[in-house]
Amino acid sequence: MAAKAKESRFFDAKENMALTKRHSYYQQSLVKMVRPGYQKSSRVKRIFDERNIKPLEIKSIKDLEKLPVISREELVKLEKEEPPFGGFENKDIKIDRIFTSPGPVYEPHLSEKDPIWARGYYAAGFRKEDIVLNAFSYHMVAAGLTFHSGLRRVGATVIPSGASSTENQVQLIRDLRATAYTGTPSFLMAIIKKAEEMGYNFKNDFKVRKASFVAEPLQPSLREKFEKEYGIDTYQMYGATEVGDIAYECKEKNGWHICEEVIVEIVDPATGQQLGPGELGEVVVTRLNHIFFLFRFGTGDLSRFIKERCPCGRTSFRLMGITGRVGEATKVRGMFIAPSQLRQVSSRFGDLKLQAVVDRVDFKDYLTVRVETEKEGPERNRLEAEFENVFKEICTVKIDKLEFIEKGTLSDKDSPIFDRRSWK
Ligand SMILES: [Zn+2]
DSSP: OOSSOOOOSSSSGGGGOOHHHHHHHHHHHHHHHHHHHHHHOHHHHHHHHHTTOOGGGOOSTGGGGGSOOEEHHHHHHHHHHSTTTTTOBOTTSOOSOEEEETTTEEEEOOOTTSOTTHHHHHHTTOOTTOEEEEOSOOSSSSHHHHHHHHHHHTTOEEEOOTTOOHHHHHHHHHHHTOOEEEEOHHHHHHHHHHHHHTTOOHHHHOOOOEEEEOSSOOOHHHHHIIIIISOOEEEEEEEETTTEEEEEEOTTOSSEEEOTTEEEEEEOTTTOOBOOTTOOEEEEEEEOOSSBOOOSEEEEEEEOEEOSOOTTSOOSOEEOOOOEEGGGOEEETTEEEOHHHHHHHHHHTTSOOEEEEEEEETTEEEEEEEEEOOOOHHHHHHHHHHHHHHHHHHHOSOOSEEEEEOTTOSOTTSOSEEEOOOOO
């Protein structure tokens, strides 16, 4: 037994609260936001009044369906209409800081007491012993400073290296003995390449052993490279500049836990209605706070919930990564299929080329999947059975017809999803 007091596995007690408690926690937090939102925000009052909704009617996650989903484009429009914050702000509160993001969108910022991003860093093992290179821009946008806050909340020392050159970053890592990195995965790889160019062996000469990535998808092949070749333990976080941190990976690295400061819904982007467990839909976020009353922000990202308990002990639902953007996905029998899911299927079979074709037969959707193969006879039969299973597992839609085609039939110009349905 170590002499040191056992450190908690969780950032705070909220992360492993019992499900019944979690349920009432969401309800109470929502009610606590709705009432002042209606009283203090001119926009929220208008949204409610126009729909004839009383603040008391919004008391559960399900009730949020009564409110409209607000996309980034919509937010830009509303802020132009009622500058600078679209009327979403609490008119009686002094704002700590204001960030901007392209659009422009102006974001009155949450209190510096907010544990923004800290849960993600904590789950990734960032602690007070760490010296972290924060390679996110500190200029105007929320990134640099909010990640900085999160790192400080877990006690780490921060090097605010921001958008400095890769050479500069290498120098900082070397001179200051940085132990961790936060930024995009591609920028870390650029730093590693620069270090190698400068004659260093990144793994042996430096101390960087963990990285927390955000703002860019982490390709599995790149993750493997970081972990195996460079000995860097990698984690992902997910958020949006309008609402802050949304979810983060734990040690299990299997899905992203939803932060305790947000309510996440997975909705049908066409109707804004919540979808069932396991269904792919748009990630819609409400950040529980009393400064910026942006209910139901539509991220435009596609994901689905994992509702099974995570072995790490956290009780929040997890998001199963980001599968793409709303515009790219096609609905088949009410379920979305996104190009990235097809790529995932393809990678399970050695990157074989495939295309999903959607037709309408007898007033029903009909899904044909065309797959290039050279296999014949029993080998082909085996592939067929296995392929159908994997497809169902990843895309959650059953294939109506699996069509094997000759190698070279599909070109890179062919869209991965070919929607031939006519609605006339
Ligand atoms: Zn977990």
